[in-house]
Amino acid sequence: MSRIGKRAVPMPSNVEAKIADDVLTVKGPKGTLTLGLADNISYEVREGEISVQPANDSKEARAFWGMQRTLVSNLVEGVTEGYTKVLEINGVGYRAQASGRKLKLQLGFSHDVDLDVPEGVEVKTPDQTTIEISGIDKQAVGQFAAEIRRWRKPEPYKGKGIKYRGEYVFRKEGKKK
Structure with missing residues:
Protein backbone atom coordinates (compact mmCIF):
# COMPACT_ATOMS: atom_id res chain seq x y z
CA MET A 1 0.00 0.00 0.00
CA GLU A 81 0.73 29.08 -5.68
CA GLY A 82 3.24 28.37 -8.45
CA TYR A 83 6.87 27.29 -8.06
CA THR A 84 10.07 29.28 -7.66
CA LYS A 85 13.74 28.26 -7.77
CA VAL A 86 16.49 30.72 -6.83
CA LEU A 87 20.03 30.31 -8.17
CA GLU A 88 23.05 32.12 -6.73
CA ILE A 89 26.19 32.85 -8.74
CA ASN A 90 29.58 32.93 -6.99
CA GLY A 91 32.81 33.94 -8.70
CA VAL A 92 34.72 37.02 -9.77
CA GLY A 93 33.20 38.43 -12.95
CA TYR A 94 30.32 35.91 -12.97
CA ARG A 95 26.97 37.61 -13.53
CA ALA A 96 23.52 37.21 -15.03
CA GLN A 97 21.12 39.58 -16.75
CA ALA A 98 17.54 38.87 -17.82
CA SER A 99 16.00 40.92 -20.62
CA GLY A 100 12.69 39.88 -22.14
CA ARG A 101 12.70 36.16 -23.03
CA LYS A 102 16.52 35.94 -22.91
CA LEU A 103 18.95 35.25 -20.10
CA LYS A 104 22.56 36.36 -20.56
CA LEU A 105 25.20 34.69 -18.39
CA GLN A 106 28.85 35.71 -18.04
CA LEU A 107 30.59 32.73 -16.48
CA GLY A 108 34.27 33.13 -17.27
CA PHE A 109 34.10 31.66 -20.76
CA SER A 110 35.51 33.54 -23.75
CA HIS A 111 31.88 34.12 -24.81
CA ASP A 112 28.62 35.03 -23.12
CA VAL A 113 26.03 32.29 -22.67
CA ASP A 114 22.65 33.34 -24.09
CA LEU A 115 19.68 31.18 -23.08
CA ASP A 116 16.11 31.38 -24.37
CA VAL A 117 13.56 31.26 -21.55
CA PRO A 118 10.98 28.51 -22.23
CA GLU A 119 7.23 29.19 -22.42
CA GLY A 120 5.49 29.18 -19.05
CA VAL A 121 8.66 30.12 -17.17
CA GLU A 122 9.54 33.60 -15.91
CA VAL A 123 13.09 34.70 -15.08
CA LYS A 124 14.08 37.70 -12.95
CA THR A 125 17.50 38.92 -11.90
CA PRO A 126 17.08 41.14 -8.79
CA ASP A 127 20.87 41.61 -8.78
CA GLN A 128 23.75 40.37 -10.93
CA THR A 129 24.39 37.28 -8.83
CA THR A 130 20.83 36.04 -8.26
CA ILE A 131 18.46 34.37 -10.73
CA GLU A 132 14.81 33.77 -9.78
CA ILE A 133 12.97 31.24 -11.95
CA SER A 134 9.21 30.93 -11.46
CA GLY A 135 6.22 29.36 -13.15
CA ILE A 136 3.23 27.08 -12.61
CA ASP A 137 4.78 23.89 -14.02
CA LYS A 138 7.16 22.34 -11.48
CA GLN A 139 8.92 20.22 -14.09
CA ALA A 140 9.57 23.16 -16.45
CA VAL A 141 10.90 25.40 -13.64
CA GLY A 142 13.21 22.68 -12.30
CA GLN A 143 14.44 21.70 -15.75
CA PHE A 144 15.37 25.27 -16.73
CA ALA A 145 17.10 25.83 -13.36
CA ALA A 146 19.11 22.63 -13.90
CA GLU A 147 20.09 23.73 -17.43
CA ILE A 148 21.39 27.05 -16.10
CA ARG A 149 23.28 25.36 -13.26
CA ARG A 150 24.86 22.88 -15.70
CA TRP A 151 26.91 25.68 -17.31
CA ARG A 152 29.05 26.16 -14.16
CA LYS A 153 28.45 23.70 -11.32
CA PRO A 154 29.89 24.80 -7.97
CA GLU A 155 33.44 23.52 -7.54
CA PRO A 156 34.65 22.28 -4.15
CA TYR A 157 37.90 24.28 -3.76
CA LYS A 158 36.85 27.92 -4.12
CA GLY A 159 33.05 27.47 -4.26
CA LYS A 160 32.81 29.25 -7.61
CA GLY A 161 29.85 28.43 -9.84
CA ILE A 162 26.05 28.43 -9.89
CA LYS A 163 24.21 26.83 -6.98
CA TYR A 164 20.64 26.63 -5.72
CA ARG A 165 19.79 28.86 -2.78
CA GLY A 166 20.26 26.80 0.36
CA GLU A 167 22.42 24.18 -1.39
CA TYR A 168 25.46 23.12 0.61
CA VAL A 169 28.67 22.87 -1.39
CA PHE A 170 31.15 20.50 0.26
CA ARG A 171 34.44 22.40 0.42
CA LYS A 172 37.82 20.69 0.13
CA GLU A 173 41.14 21.81 1.49
CA GLY A 174 43.71 22.84 -1.09
CA LYS A 175 47.06 21.19 -1.77
CA LYS A 176 49.46 21.20 1.18
CA LYS A 177 53.06 22.33 0.84
Whole structure:
Protein backbone atom coordinates (compact mmCIF):
# COMPACT_ATOMS: atom_id res chain seq x y z
CA MET A 1 0.00 0.00 0.00
CA SER A 2 1.27 3.43 -0.90
CA ARG A 3 1.20 5.80 2.05
CA ILE A 4 1.33 8.78 -0.29
CA GLY A 5 -1.24 7.40 -2.73
CA LYS A 6 -3.85 6.70 -0.04
CA ARG A 7 -4.35 10.37 0.71
CA ALA A 8 -6.67 12.32 -1.59
CA VAL A 9 -5.32 15.56 -3.09
CA PRO A 10 -7.20 18.50 -1.47
CA MET A 11 -8.51 21.04 -3.96
CA PRO A 12 -9.09 24.66 -2.88
CA SER A 13 -12.43 26.26 -3.74
CA ASN A 14 -10.92 28.41 -6.52
CA VAL A 15 -9.53 25.34 -8.37
CA GLU A 16 -11.53 23.38 -10.91
CA ALA A 17 -10.59 19.91 -12.22
CA LYS A 18 -12.09 17.67 -14.89
CA ILE A 19 -11.20 14.43 -16.67
CA ALA A 20 -11.78 14.10 -20.42
CA ASP A 21 -10.11 11.93 -23.10
CA ASP A 22 -7.53 10.41 -20.69
CA VAL A 23 -6.34 13.88 -19.66
CA LEU A 24 -6.75 15.55 -16.26
CA THR A 25 -7.14 19.33 -16.60
CA VAL A 26 -6.69 21.52 -13.53
CA LYS A 27 -7.66 25.20 -13.77
CA GLY A 28 -6.84 27.76 -11.10
CA PRO A 29 -6.09 31.45 -10.55
CA LYS A 30 -2.55 31.23 -12.04
CA GLY A 31 -3.45 29.21 -15.15
CA THR A 32 -4.29 25.77 -16.51
CA LEU A 33 -2.22 22.57 -16.41
CA THR A 34 -2.86 19.14 -17.90
CA LEU A 35 -1.66 15.62 -17.11
CA GLY A 36 -1.92 12.53 -19.28
CA LEU A 37 -3.50 9.75 -17.22
CA ALA A 38 -1.84 6.39 -16.63
CA ASP A 39 -3.76 3.28 -17.73
CA ASN A 40 -3.36 1.32 -14.49
CA ILE A 41 -4.58 4.14 -12.25
CA SER A 42 -8.15 5.34 -11.71
CA TYR A 43 -8.74 9.02 -11.00
CA GLU A 44 -11.86 10.50 -9.44
CA VAL A 45 -12.73 14.18 -9.06
CA ARG A 46 -14.96 14.67 -6.04
CA GLU A 47 -16.21 17.65 -4.08
CA GLY A 48 -13.05 19.47 -2.95
CA GLU A 49 -10.58 16.65 -3.69
CA ILE A 50 -9.05 14.40 -6.33
CA SER A 51 -8.69 10.71 -5.49
CA VAL A 52 -6.05 8.47 -7.10
CA GLN A 53 -6.35 4.66 -6.78
CA PRO A 54 -4.78 1.69 -8.58
CA ALA A 55 -7.22 0.31 -11.19
CA ASN A 56 -6.08 -3.28 -10.59
CA ASP A 57 -3.80 -5.20 -8.25
CA SER A 58 -0.83 -5.46 -10.63
CA LYS A 59 2.70 -4.61 -9.52
CA GLU A 60 2.92 -1.82 -12.13
CA ALA A 61 -0.30 -0.19 -10.88
CA ARG A 62 0.95 -0.17 -7.29
CA ALA A 63 4.32 1.23 -8.44
CA PHE A 64 2.69 4.12 -10.32
CA TRP A 65 0.13 4.91 -7.61
CA GLY A 66 2.15 7.25 -5.35
CA MET A 67 3.92 8.97 -8.24
CA GLN A 68 0.65 9.75 -10.04
CA ARG A 69 -0.84 11.16 -6.84
CA THR A 70 2.21 13.40 -6.44
CA LEU A 71 1.93 14.60 -10.06
CA VAL A 72 -1.73 15.50 -9.47
CA SER A 73 -0.75 17.30 -6.26
CA ASN A 74 1.91 19.27 -8.19
CA LEU A 75 -0.73 20.40 -10.69
CA VAL A 76 -3.03 21.70 -7.94
CA GLU A 77 -0.17 23.46 -6.12
CA GLY A 78 1.13 24.95 -9.38
CA VAL A 79 -2.16 26.58 -10.41
CA THR A 80 -2.73 27.99 -6.91
CA GLU A 81 0.73 29.08 -5.68
CA GLY A 82 3.24 28.37 -8.45
CA TYR A 83 6.87 27.29 -8.06
CA THR A 84 10.07 29.28 -7.66
CA LYS A 85 13.74 28.26 -7.77
CA VAL A 86 16.49 30.72 -6.83
CA LEU A 87 20.03 30.31 -8.17
CA GLU A 88 23.05 32.12 -6.73
CA ILE A 89 26.19 32.85 -8.74
CA ASN A 90 29.58 32.93 -6.99
CA GLY A 91 32.81 33.94 -8.70
CA VAL A 92 34.72 37.02 -9.77
CA GLY A 93 33.20 38.43 -12.95
CA TYR A 94 30.32 35.91 -12.97
CA ARG A 95 26.97 37.61 -13.53
CA ALA A 96 23.52 37.21 -15.03
CA GLN A 97 21.12 39.58 -16.75
CA ALA A 98 17.54 38.87 -17.82
CA SER A 99 16.00 40.92 -20.62
CA GLY A 100 12.69 39.88 -22.14
CA ARG A 101 12.70 36.16 -23.03
CA LYS A 102 16.52 35.94 -22.91
CA LEU A 103 18.95 35.25 -20.10
CA LYS A 104 22.56 36.36 -20.56
CA LEU A 105 25.20 34.69 -18.39
CA GLN A 106 28.85 35.71 -18.04
CA LEU A 107 30.59 32.73 -16.48
CA GLY A 108 34.27 33.13 -17.27
CA PHE A 109 34.10 31.66 -20.76
CA SER A 110 35.51 33.54 -23.75
CA HIS A 111 31.88 34.12 -24.81
CA ASP A 112 28.62 35.03 -23.12
CA VAL A 113 26.03 32.29 -22.67
CA ASP A 114 22.65 33.34 -24.09
CA LEU A 115 19.68 31.18 -23.08
CA ASP A 116 16.11 31.38 -24.37
CA VAL A 117 13.56 31.26 -21.55
CA PRO A 118 10.98 28.51 -22.23
CA GLU A 119 7.23 29.19 -22.42
CA GLY A 120 5.49 29.18 -19.05
CA VAL A 121 8.66 30.12 -17.17
CA GLU A 122 9.54 33.60 -15.91
CA VAL A 123 13.09 34.70 -15.08
CA LYS A 124 14.08 37.70 -12.95
CA THR A 125 17.50 38.92 -11.90
CA PRO A 126 17.08 41.14 -8.79
CA ASP A 127 20.87 41.61 -8.78
CA GLN A 128 23.75 40.37 -10.93
CA THR A 129 24.39 37.28 -8.83
CA THR A 130 20.83 36.04 -8.26
CA ILE A 131 18.46 34.37 -10.73
CA GLU A 132 14.81 33.77 -9.78
CA ILE A 133 12.97 31.24 -11.95
CA SER A 134 9.21 30.93 -11.46
CA GLY A 135 6.22 29.36 -13.15
CA ILE A 136 3.23 27.08 -12.61
CA ASP A 137 4.78 23.89 -14.02
CA LYS A 138 7.16 22.34 -11.48
CA GLN A 139 8.92 20.22 -14.09
CA ALA A 140 9.57 23.16 -16.45
CA VAL A 141 10.90 25.40 -13.64
CA GLY A 142 13.21 22.68 -12.30
CA GLN A 143 14.44 21.70 -15.75
CA PHE A 144 15.37 25.27 -16.73
CA ALA A 145 17.10 25.83 -13.36
CA ALA A 146 19.11 22.63 -13.90
CA GLU A 147 20.09 23.73 -17.43
CA ILE A 148 21.39 27.05 -16.10
CA ARG A 149 23.28 25.36 -13.26
CA ARG A 150 24.86 22.88 -15.70
CA TRP A 151 26.91 25.68 -17.31
CA ARG A 152 29.05 26.16 -14.16
CA LYS A 153 28.45 23.70 -11.32
CA PRO A 154 29.89 24.80 -7.97
CA GLU A 155 33.44 23.52 -7.54
CA PRO A 156 34.65 22.28 -4.15
CA TYR A 157 37.90 24.28 -3.76
CA LYS A 158 36.85 27.92 -4.12
CA GLY A 159 33.05 27.47 -4.26
CA LYS A 160 32.81 29.25 -7.61
CA GLY A 161 29.85 28.43 -9.84
CA ILE A 162 26.05 28.43 -9.89
CA LYS A 163 24.21 26.83 -6.98
CA TYR A 164 20.64 26.63 -5.72
CA ARG A 165 19.79 28.86 -2.78
CA GLY A 166 20.26 26.80 0.36
CA GLU A 167 22.42 24.18 -1.39
CA TYR A 168 25.46 23.12 0.61
CA VAL A 169 28.67 22.87 -1.39
CA PHE A 170 31.15 20.50 0.26
CA ARG A 171 34.44 22.40 0.42
CA LYS A 172 37.82 20.69 0.13
CA GLU A 173 41.14 21.81 1.49
CA GLY A 174 43.71 22.84 -1.09
CA LYS A 175 47.06 21.19 -1.77
CA LYS A 176 49.46 21.20 1.18
CA LYS A 177 53.06 22.33 0.84
